[in-house]
Amino acid sequence: MQSSSELFPVALIGAEFRGDLSEDVYRLKPGNSPDYTVELALTRLGMADHHGARGVPLILLPGSFSNRRFWYSPKGIGLGPYLARAGFDVWIAEMRGHGLSPRNKAYRHNRVSDYVRYDLPAIADFVFEQNRQPAHWLGHSLGGITLAGALGGHYLDQNRVASAALFGSQISRTYWPLKVPPVEWGGRLLLKRFSVLSGSRLKRGPEDEPIGLALEGLRWHGLFGRFGDAERDWWAGLAEVRVPLLAVAAAGDRQDPPWACRKLLEQFGSPVSEFLCLSKANGFASDFDHVQMLVSNEAQREVWPLVARWLGKAQDIASAVERTVLERGEGVPPGH
Secondary structure (H helix, E strand, O other): OOOOOOOOOEEEEEEEEEOOEEEEEEEEOOOOOOOOOOOEEEEEEEEOOOOOOOOOEEEEEOOOOOOHHHOOOOOOOOHHHHHHHOOOEEEEEEOOOOOOOOOOOOHHHOOHHHHHHHHHHHHHHHHHHHOOOOEEEEEEOHHHHHHHHHHHOOOOOHHHEEEEEEEOOOOOOOOHHHHOHHHHHHHHHHHOOOOEEOOOOOOOOOOOEEHHHHHHHHHHHOOOOOOEOOOOEHHHHHHHOOOOEEEEEEOOOOOOOHHHHHHHHHHOOOOOEEEEEEOHHHOOOOOOOOOOOOOOHHHHHHOHHHHHHHHHHHHHHHHHHHHHHHHHOOOOOOOO
């Protein structure tokens, strides 16, 4: 099959109409990481009857133990279809070994560092090739952490990022036992006996996670750990990120508490940022939890419209800056 890209091999593995939506599924083989068997599934949602220019691109990143179905159901319900119907060019990424992305040869050793350094840049390049506009990025939980890592590590070109939105994402919650080296070492020895963490057995979601992610998490939260890889300190690098930023937390989220989500937002250097806590105290119907913040009837009524408004606001900011730059004859500033 002829490649759908001039960057690297890309196969169109599905093209269907689902009600009023069109669904195109691509499988990318970037070949940019040490494991050349890596293939990444990327689903594009649009309107079935729309044949003109596509809207502004929006890339959705699911969290751990999850896949594209977090963002939309087979019946066409979810934040992804909602934003596609609002006019955005929606792309849904599935990480290595999740959903329609096959397990790579070194699947057991996959880490967030691999997603950050290799996979997100490849996804960004392909989306930009298909729609040459800066893209909005939205990540839930681990998806948001991965997005923050790619921005803080400067693996994503800020010139191609219209905005970033992080839902239930944090890296600052402290697990004090892991600060004791023997406890961390014991945890490593225990985890190395497994190849995956089972989402179904742990009742966390439909997908498994490679043990490499858990081992990486132990390192981040250890005595001398940091949010980064061997080459770059992602946490420190966030201070240089200038893209418009939205961080959303949920009052009922015990996994990623609001104070920790706010701390991640405050580490960014973004001149335009907004923090929102979904709680009864702030006028919402309930104290949302980690999943309900995006997947629930209440989220459909109260949260999804807020996301659309934020994206519109961020797009207006980006367009205004671009007009100013063009009028002044200057180069494009970081983040726009």
